[in-house]
Amino acid sequence: EAGVAQSPRYKIIEKRQSVAFWCNPISGHATLYWYQQILGQGPKLLIQFQNNGVVDDSQLPKDRFSAERLKGVDSTLKIQPAKLEDSAVYLCASSPITGSPYGYTFGSGTRLTVV
Amino acid sequence: KQEVTQIPAALSVPEGENLVLNCSFTDSAIYNLQWFRQDPGKGLTSLLLIQSSQREQTSGRLNASLDKSSGRSTLYIAASQPGDSATYLCAVSTNTGKLIFGQGTTLQVKP
Numbered sequence: 001e002a003g004v005a006q007s008p009r010y011k012i013i014e015k016r017q018s019v020a021f022w023c024n025p026i027s028g029h030a031t032l033y034w035y036q037q038i039l040g041q042g043p044k045l046l047i048q049f050q051n052n053g054v055v056d057d058s059q060l061p062k063d064r065f066s067a068e069r070l071k072g073v074d075s076t077l078k079i080q081p082a083k084l085e086d087s088a089v090y091l092c093a094s095s096p097i098t099g100s101p102y103g104y105t106f107g108s109g110t111r112l113t114v115v
Numbered sequence: 116k117q118e119v120t121q122i123p124a125a126l127s128v129p130e131g132e133n134l135v136l137n138c139s140f141t142d143s144a145i146y147n148l149q150w151f152r153q154d155p156g157k158g159l160t161s162l163l164l165i166q167s168s169q170r171e172q173t174s175g176r177l178n179a180s181l182d183k184s185s186g187r188s189t190l191y192i193a194a195s196q197p198g199d200s201a202t203y204l205c206a207v208s209t210n211t212g213k214l215i216f217g218q219g220t221t222l223q224v225k226p
Contacts, residue, residue, distance in 0.1 A: 004158070031212060042119070042204050042216025043159070055211055091158060099212045101147050106158035 002026065004107035006092050012113045018080035021110045025073070025094030029103070031055075032069055034077050035091040037109070043091055049075065050098045082114045117142045121205055121217035128195055129225050136190040136220045138205030143183045145207040150179050150190045153202045153219070162203075163190070195224045 005024040035043035048055040051072035069075040095104040151159040163172045163179040171180040178191040206214040
């Protein structure tokens with residue numbers, strides 16, 4: 001079974017620029033999550049989708065972050081404009097059933113550096 | 116608001132030693148608790164999952180316990196090996212599957 005795919009692996013941008021990350025979840029997984037992990041901290045949920053609907057985006061900085069999951073499969077997370085404090089690893093995860101911990105799988109992440 | 120804390124932040128032990136990692140959470144209304152391992156540049160790997168009705172889970176040299184009433188969990192690693200060197204994260208889950216993580220414990224096992 002293929003895992004959760006993320007791209008790019010690394011990205012360096014200047015502050016105020018925009019950036020987008022892509023995630024392809026495991027086939028058939030209804031739920032998709034984006035987490036932000038700042039160096040030295042645990043991951044923090046930014047947004048959760050069930051199919052193509054948003055379940056939880058309470059911690060997404062909506063003035064600069066946006067995310068979509070078209071057709072309930074792939075997802076993109078965008079930051080515009082980026083700030084220095086957005087430097088972090090962005091992890092995508094997927095699970096077969098919302099609320100179930102079984103099959104919850106993380107991708108390798110995208111490391112963003114804002115300079 | 117649920118908060119998860121892990122102690123210690125870092126730990127260095129000689130190979131072969133038994134060790135305990137600690138996790139505490141402020142709200143006992145959890146659905147489950149998981150321990151994850153994170154290697155540099157890689158995603159998270161689930162090590163042990165404890166349902167809210169369970170008290171402990173074991174996998175090989177790993178044993179995790181859960182005490183909801185006191186808001187605590189421990190991860191016990193027996194006979195540590197250099198390959199166990201990684202960051203260990205504790206996370207509690209809500210009913211929607213949202214994971215709330217602690218800040219992690221970075222373990223170094225010296226040969």
